[in-house]
Amino acid sequence: xxxxxxxxxxxxxxxxxxxxxxxxxxxxxxxxxxxxxxxxxxxxxxxxxxxxxxxxxxxxxxxxxxxxxxxxxxxxxxxxxxxxxxxxxxxxxxxxxxxxxxxxxxxxxxxxxxxxxxxxxxxxxxxxxxxxxxxxxxxxxxxxxxxxxxxxxxxxxxxxxxxxxxxxxxxxxxxxxxxxxxxxxxxxxxxxxxxxxxxxxxxxxxxxxxxxxxxxxxxxxxxxxxxxxxxxxxxxxxxxx
Amino acid sequence: xxxxxxxxxxxxxxxxxxxxxxxxxxxxxxxxxxxxxxxxxxxxxxxxxxxxxxxxxxxxxxxxxxxxxxxxxxxxxxxxxxxxxxxxxxxxxxxxxxxxxxxxxxxxxxxxxxxxxxxxxxxxxxxxxxxxxxxxxxxxxxxxxxxxxxxxxxxxxxxxxxxxxxxxxxxxxxxxxxx
Ligand code: SF4
Ligand code: SF4
Ligand code: FES
Numbered sequence: 001x002x003x004x005x006x007x008x009x010x011x012x013x014x015x016x017x018x019x020x021x022x023x024x025x026x027x028x029x030x031x032x033x034x035x036x037x038x039x040x041x042x043x044x045x046x047x048x049x050x051x052x053x054x055x056x057x058x059x060x061x062x063x064x065x066x067x068x069x070x071x072x073x074x075x076x077x078x079x080x081x082x083x084x085x086x087x088x089x090x091x092x093x094x095x096x097x098x099x100x101x102x103x104x105x106x107x108x109x110x111x112x113x114x115x116x117x118x119x120x121x122x123x124x125x126x127x128x129x130x131x132x133x134x135x136x137x138x139x140x141x142x143x144x145x146x147x148x149x150x151x152x153x154x155x156x157x158x159x160x161x162x163x164x165x166x167x168x169x170x171x172x173x174x175x176x177x178x179x180x181x182x183x184x185x186x187x188x189x190x191x192x193x194x195x196x197x198x199x200x201x202x203x204x205x206x207x208x209x210x211x212x213x214x215x216x217x218x219x220x221x222x223x224x225x226x227x228x229x230x231x232x233x234x235x236x237x238x239x240x241x
Numbered sequence: 242x243x244x245x246x247x248x249x250x251x252x253x254x255x256x257x258x259x260x261x262x263x264x265x266x267x268x269x270x271x272x273x274x275x276x277x278x279x280x281x282x283x284x285x286x287x288x289x290x291x292x293x294x295x296x297x298x299x300x301x302x303x304x305x306x307x308x309x310x311x312x313x314x315x316x317x318x319x320x321x322x323x324x325x326x327x328x329x330x331x332x333x334x335x336x337x338x339x340x341x342x343x344x345x346x347x348x349x350x351x352x353x354x355x356x357x358x359x360x361x362x363x364x365x366x367x368x369x370x371x372x373x374x375x376x377x378x379x380x381x382x383x384x385x386x387x388x389x390x391x392x393x394x395x396x397x398x399x400x401x402x403x404x405x406x407x408x409x410x411x412x413x414x415x416x417x418x419x420x
Contacts, residue, residue, distance in 0.1 A: 089330070096419035097326050097390030098333065103420070112417050118329045118386025122379050125331075125338040214420065223414055 002066040006050075007073055013064035014240050020048055020059040021236045023072070029225035030072055031081050031110055033088075033199055034147035035060035037235040039156065042148050045088075047081050047110065078114060085111050086119035091170060093125060093142035100209040101201025103217025107145060108200075109224035126170055133184035136206050137195055144174050144202040154194035162186050162194060174202070246277040246405060247293040249318060250284065253307040254334045254374055255300025257283070258391040259325040263297075265394035276405055280317075290317035295404065297324045298383075301331045302375045306368035315381040320404070323383045324397075326390040326419065328376060335374040342372050385410060389418045 004011050004019070006028050013022035018041065023030050034045040043061040050059045051071040059072075071077065088107060096102045128141035146165050154162040166175045178186035188195065190205060198204075214220070218227055252260060260283055266273070281290040290296070296318030302308055315321055326332040337345050351359040377383060387400050396416040403410040 094419075095326070095330065095332055095335070099420070108419055111419065112414065115412075115417065117388050117412075117417065118323060118378065118383070120378070123330060123376060125335065125373060127339040221415065 002064070004064055004066070004068040004070055006070045011070075017064050017236075017240075018060060019050060019052070019057070019062050019064050019068075019070060021239075022064045023059065024229060024232050024236045027229055027233065028072065029229055030059045031113065031224075032060055032228075033106055033110060033145060034149065036149055036197065036199075037232050037239075039149060039152040039197075042152065045084065045145070045147060047084055049077060049080060049084075051077065081110075082114045082116050083120075085114055085116050086121055088145050089116075090119050090121045090123045091126065092145065093128065099143065099201045100204060101143070103214055103220050104212075105201055105219075106199035106224065109219040109227075112219065113224050124170055128173060131176065131183045133182040134186075134188065134206075135184070136190040137183060137188060138204045138206055139174070139176070139183050140202055140204065141173055142202075143200045145200055146172055146174070147199060149197040149199065150174070150194045150203055153197045154188075154192065157193040160187065160192065160194070162188055246295065247280050247291070248277050248282070248295045248297065249280040249290045249293045249314060250282040250297040251299065251310060251314060252283065253298065253300035253310060253328070253377070254303035254331075255325060255327045256333075257299070259297075259299035259327075260284075262389075262391035262394055263397050266398050267394070269398055273401065277401075290314055293318045294320065296321045298322065298328050298377055299324050300327045301334060302371060302377060302380060303334050304368040304370050308371075308380060311377055311381055320384045321381065322385045322387055322400075323377050324387045325392055326388065329378075329386050329388055330376050331374040332390060338373045342370060346370075390420055392416075393418070 002013055004013060004022065006023055011022050011026045011028065020030050020032060020035060030048050030050060032048040034042045035048060041060045043058045046058060048059040049056050052062060052068050096108055102108060130141065131139040148165060151163045154160050162177045164175050165172060167173050175181065176183050176186050195203060195205060279285045280293050281287045290313055296314040298311065298314060298321065302311065323329050327334060346361045350356065350361050387396065389396060393416065396412055399412055399416055400410045
């Protein structure tokens, strides 16, 4: 047990907690995409960047320690996060207008939260393969943000180890661990945890597309700051109860 | 009376949906015309842009004529706004981007179904297609982005009324949408 401050507010933490866990339990939202409290932290997207005693750190991997002074909701950090979000948009093929994840997507919701209206960067329009081979699951690599949540879920929860990221830079892409490289031969089941953790529209369950109409979706009315805290605070609390 | 704000609008590689959404401001357009007048726009059919305060661009760039028109707008307008997903990220027209242009043209005009006298159109009057559909901020400086497919009438209205009142345009949460 100890205490840190986030933007001047005193926040208690349990031994072994990361900054984001302490913040989440105390009801303070730190934007994040590759972090999901159900899985081991990955620390790759850098959206959760905060300043700890003047140094930029990833809140999802950095351990809380007595007396830390953390800055989170500042213009400087939110501007950096907006830039990171814009980069994620231009390095994939994100056309929300015809994406079935729209309204339920965390990347989009983070864009809304940060008031991103358009990117300052040029688009890459990378060529990425769609894998529609599986009966129940669609893999559209155009929208993958390399958070490795599916990798972690498949390896650590499902015990199947079906996914990995291959390639470097703009050639980064998700690969499937099966003889043909296709999802249908992988033994992935629609009940697998890995089928339900993608924060964007890259892994989708088929035939669900418009069951929930646009306008009634997760982030249509409520900001991700609110949704994320109400979903994740109980998960974090359960870890030490 | 102070001079009216001059506004120009155009649809490049778009579907006119953003213009339709603009007209969805309904009778608020009367309040708008009290303080603003349209220069070049599909609403007026004026063909070239005079000096303007505000240029609203719908659609991305798919051919040489789009680029030419966009540059005319940038020269004429003090503020230029990318309106809608196509202007901002290429959107549906950009679906052709991973496919080589030659293959796209051949699919439409040579190998497609029911084609007689197959040939790729090459009349010199036709603007040349760009290799890829590109968003407008890659070619000219864009002052504001107004996202949405299309941006709702309320978003367009909020944006315009902020600008007219001399405020920095700022959309509340439900009016920022990328879809
Ligand atoms: S995955 Fe999210 S950000 Fe990407 S196109 Fe779909 S809704 Fe938009
Ligand atoms: S497919 Fe989804 S969960 Fe897997 S790495 Fe890509 S974005 Fe993350
Ligand atoms: S959420 Fe911390 S690096 Fe991605």
